[in-house]
Amino acid sequence: MKQLLLKSNWQLKPRNPTCSLTNDFAASEDWLPASVPGTVQEDLITAGRIPDPFVGLNEKEVQWVGECDWLYKCTFDLPAGFESAEAVTLCCDGLDTFATVWLNGRQVLVSDNMFIPQRVQVKSLVQSGQNELHILFESALRRGREREAQFGTRTVWGEGDASRVYVRKAQYHYGWDWGPTLLTAGPWQPIRLEAYDICISDLSCPVAVAPDLEGARLPVTVTLETSSNSPPTGMILQLSVHAPTGEILDEVVLPITGNKVEHTFQVTPPQLWWPNGYGEQPLYRLVASLQKDTEEFDRSQLRLGLRRLRLIQKPLADEPGTTFLFEINNTPLFCTGANWIPADSFTPRITPEHYREWLQLAADAHMIMLRVWGGGIYEKDVFYNLCDEMGLLVWQDFMFACGLYPALDWFQESVRREAEAAVHRLRHHPCIALWCGNNEDHMVANALGAYDPAFEGDLTATGFPARAIYEHLLPQVCTALDPTRSYWPGSPYGDSNVNDSTVGDRHVWDIWHGKMADYHDYPKLSGRFVSEFGMQAFPSMATIEAFVSPAERYPQSRTLDHHNKAQDGPRHLVVYLNDTVRIPADLESYIYATQFVQAEALATAIRGWRRRWGGPEHEAVAGALIWQLNDCWPVTSWALVDYMCRPKPAYYVVRREFAPLVVGLAQLPRGNTTAWAVNGTPTPVEAELEVELWTLTGELAARERHQIVLAPNQCTELGQPGFRRGDLQVLGVRLFQHGAVVARTTLWPEPFKYLTLADPEIKVEYLDANTLQVHAMRPAKSVWLSASDGVKWSDNMLDLLPGDPQTIKVDGPGGARVQVRWLI
Numbered sequence: 001m002k003q004l005l006l007k008s009n010w011q012l013k014p015r016n017p018t019c020s021l022t023n024d025f026a027a028s029e030d031w032l033p034a035s036v037p038g039t040v041q042e043d044l045i046t047a048g049r050i051p052d053p054f055v056g057l058n059e060k061e062v063q064w065v066g067e068c069d070w071l072y073k074c075t076f077d078l079p080a081g082f083e084s085a086e087a088v089t090l091c092c093d094g095l096d097t098f099a100t101v102w103l104n105g106r107q108v109l110v111s112d113n114m115f116i117p118q119r120v121q122v123k124s125l126v127q128s129g130q131n132e133l134h135i136l137f138e139s140a141l142r143r144g145r146e147r148e149a150q151f152g153t154r155t156v157w158g159e160g161d162a163s164r165v166y167v168r169k170a171q172y173h174y175g176w177d178w179g180p181t182l183l184t185a186g187p188w189q190p191i192r193l194e195a196y197d198i199c200i201s202d203l204s205c206p207v208a209v210a211p212d213l214e215g216a217r218l219p220v221t222v223t224l225e226t227s228s229n230s231p232p233t234g235m236i237l238q239l240s241v242h243a244p245t246g247e248i249l250d251e252v253v254l255p256i257t258g259n260k261v262e263h264t265f266q267v268t269p270p271q272l273w274w275p276n277g278y279g280e281q282p283l284y285r286l287v288a289s290l291q292k293d294t295e296e297f298d299r300s301q302l303r304l305g306l307r308r309l310r311l312i313q314k315p316l317a318d319e320p321g322t323t324f325l326f327e328i329n330n331t332p333l334f335c336t337g338a339n340w341i342p343a344d345s346f347t348p349r350i351t352p353e354h355y356r357e358w359l360q361l362a363a364d365a366h367m368i369m370l371r372v373w374g375g376g377i378y379e380k381d382v383f384y385n386l387c388d389e390m391g392l393l394v395w396q397d398f399m400f401a402c403g404l405y406p407a408l409d410w411f412q413e414s415v416r417r418e419a420e421a422a423v424h425r426l427r428h429h430p431c432i433a434l435w436c437g438n439n440e441d442h443m444v445a446n447a448l449g450a451y452d453p454a455f456e457g458d459l460t461a462t463g464f465p466a467r468a469i470y471e472h473l474l475p476q477v478c479t480a481l482d483p484t485r486s487y488w489p490g491s492p493y494g495d496s497n498v499n500d501s502t503v504g505d506r507h508v509w510d511i512w513h514g515k516m517a518d519y520h521d522y523p524k525l526s527g528r529f530v531s532e533f534g535m536q537a538f539p540s541m542a543t544i545e546a547f548v549s550p551a552e553r554y555p556q557s558r559t560l561d562h563h564n565k566a567q568d569g570p571r572h573l574v575v576y577l578n579d580t581v582r583i584p585a586d587l588e589s590y591i592y593a594t595q596f597v598q599a600e601a602l603a604t605a606i607r608g609w610r611r612r613w614g615g616p617e618h619e620a621v622a623g624a625l626i627w628q629l630n631d632c633w634p635v636t637s638w639a640l641v642d643y644m645c646r647p648k649p650a651y652y653v654v655r656r657e658f659a660p661l662v663v664g665l666a667q668l669p670r671g672n673t674t675a676w677a678v679n680g681t682p683t684p685v686e687a688e689l690e691v692e693l694w695t696l697t698g699e700l701a702a703r704e705r706h707q708i709v710l711a712p713n714q715c716t717e718l719g720q721p722g723f724r725r726g727d728l729q730v731l732g733v734r735l736f737q738h739g740a741v742v743a744r745t746t747l748w749p750e751p752f753k754y755l756t757l758a759d760p761e762i763k764v765e766y767l768d769a770n771t772l773q774v775h776a777m778r779p780a781k782s783v784w785l786s787a788s789d790g791v792k793w794s795d796n797m798l799d800l801l802p803g804d805p806q807t808i809k810v811d812g813p814g815g816a817r818v819q820v821r822w823l824i
């Protein structure tokens with residue numbers, strides 16, 4: 001197998017749709033350099049032909065790009081050995097979206113799905129010397145609207161042109177309630193030529209770990225591709241399994257008699273793959289090498305994680321409905337995590353280092369699951385490789401979101417190829433936990449009265465035809481290509497009620513959307529598995545300075561409003577500010593205020609839901625996936641970390657609430673309070689619990705300590721302290737192990753806006769270049785530390801009580817002055 005990556009000599013130019021193709025081949029005067037993989041917009045920005053759409057109001061200036069057709073061309077010389085190969089294949093891993101491809105003037109491919117990798121035999125068309133490849137990308141907006149005109153307008157929720165449902169293109173490109181409208185076009189994934197006589201077209205190994213975890217079966221199937229129907233004689237296949245540490249565990253040499261070769265390995269005992277914080281992520285390697293007379297013709301390999309993963313839906317002891325919990329290696333999991341959206345409007349420019357930075361932030365926040373959301377993309381291999389290495393489970397949506405999609409035959413055929421390509425590419429990643437049909441489409445249909453769960457006829461003839469895709473086509477593809485994992489029709493999806501609180505997963509949006517309920521209601525608005533919930537906050541000032549001009553740096557400016565895409569976003573934000581804090585006028589304080597509310601809201605939700613992780617038969621809530629982890633451009637949104645990878649204060653608060661050991665406090669009537677602790681580890685925890693009551697002016701009103709034992713992998717109720725909390729008193733709880741604080745929390749008088757807080761006299765001192773100690777003389781709420789850009793904090797947004805100095809590891813400031821902000 002020889003490969004030629006077509007990465008250079010690319011050019012592009014606009015092509016208005018009216019003139020016929022051939023004329024333009026000749027007219028090369030206004031060609032621009034193009035990058036592949038890439039998008040038209042990126043190249044126009046680089047060439048200075050359009051302004052950066054992320055800055056100011058520029059997004060409005062660049063919409064013409066999405067309405068245009070674009071022509072790409074590339075010239076390349078055929079490398080030695082390609083002409084003599086029996087097969088030469090043109091591989092286009094991702095063409096966004098309506099693409100027609102010509103090689104040396106001959107049309108070789110028409111594609112209309114950006115998620116389908118295309119492979120075309122071109123042996124008869126390539127020539128020695130110079131070759132020319134042309135790709136025309138037609139405007140997805142125009143083509144989508146043509147289909148809409150032909151097949152009818154369909155309903156979508158939120159922003160974005162409704163014609164998007166007819167186009168197999170990342171839906172967020174049409175604009176979303178956190179993202180700009182940037183209708184990209186271009187070869188967003190690599191293009192290459194492959195030359196071979198025989199190659200390994202597929203290597204599959206659906207690992208099965210025994211229920212007792214004592215052994216793992218590795219049934220291997222190797223599929224060969226030759227231009228002639230039978231493989232050349234005398235060929236052998238060498239198959240080997242390598243331990244995570246690299247040494248060969250087992251190896252066989254098999255004769256090749258046909259296009260398929262099968263063999264099963266047994267690994268006993270297996271080194272098990274565990275999610276983040278539960279154990280290691282050992283990765284075995286399976287290598288297939290095609291050889292003849294010691295010459296290797298092709299090689300293919302897989303990284304395998306051996307784990308037993310199940311989605312468990314079983315009755316609960318004392319609650320209606322069923323659980324929705326993931327169990328790995330016979331250990332039930334409370335899934336701490338977040339929703340992942342594409343990390344840029346222009347995905348080709350996201351680097352592996354960028355992915356690693358994002359995913360490391362997730363892992364550092366004790367997340368064990370990320371949901372790859374259905375309005376974005378099937379992520380790049382590097383994303384899943386990193387999730388495998390970091391122990392981040394992936395809830396993988398198929399790419400449908402917030403709409404009533406068609407189910408016309410041609411559409412279903414395109415979706416089938418797309419789904420087969422995605423499942424085929426991703427199925428060997430141990431991180432993949434679940435395949436999920438769509439995002440909120442059952443909700444859209446339900447809201448329109450088009451969803452009748454009991455209907456059993458031809459779904460394509462109903463008002464919700466795409467059910468045929470989510471409940472037939474996609475599960476078929478998953479069962480055929482990846483029988484090892486569960487498939488879930490949609491998110492949310494429950495019983496007859498799609499967003500049921502007792503069955504399946506749930507999106508909790510009564511807070512922020514819908515009723516705009518008070519965030520203190522989160523604990524009672526739970527579900528068996530909460531796969532979406534969120535609160536908006538402004539990005540950091542440093543990020544704002546990158547896209548907002550100085551004159552526009554005030555909270556309600558046109559630019560900042562433009563960079564809040566949520567329906568009535570700024571209005572919803574101010575409602576929650578008004579409910580919670582004193583509303584400041586200056587931008588810095590306004591940013592902090594929105595970030596304060598986000599942190600409090602998310603902490604209230606997570607604390608309340610982990611409390612319902614009650615152990616065997618009582619797993620009432622088994623997951624909390626925050627909407628959203630990241631952003632695709634600089635924006636005010638629900639993200640925990642802003643577009644420039646700067647964590648918002650909520651990130652640190654969530655990290656504490658997702659930690660293996662947490663404590664919680666809740667207010668009861670008449671000043672009573674109650675406490676609980678969650679032990680997310682697999683073994684009982686012996687600890688000392690301390691409860692303290694402080695006045696706002698810093699006097700200790702009461703204290704008690706108890707020895708406690710926390711049962712493994714569940715919440716333990718700790719009851720009420722022997723004293724009540726007065727209106728203007730703060731309750732603090734700390735959990736000690738071996739004399740060290742392993743978890744703490746506080747309960748403050750609320751609403752915060754009614755409090756008049758004295759200066760808490762916060763002291764921040766360096767114990768050494770990378771260690772800070774933070775202490776306060778009076779209770780201090782949500783103490784936000786900041787220093788020069790890029791500093792990494794082991795913790796932040798602290799609640800401080802007198803006598804409880806907190807030690808923070810800081811990476812990067814080198815003694816820089818630390819600024820402190822707190823709730824006033």
Ligand code: BMA
Nearest residue numbers: 176177178402439440532627
């Ligand atoms: C849900 C998600 C997204 C959306 C978010 C915030 O609908 O599925 O579509 O961005 O809420 O509104």
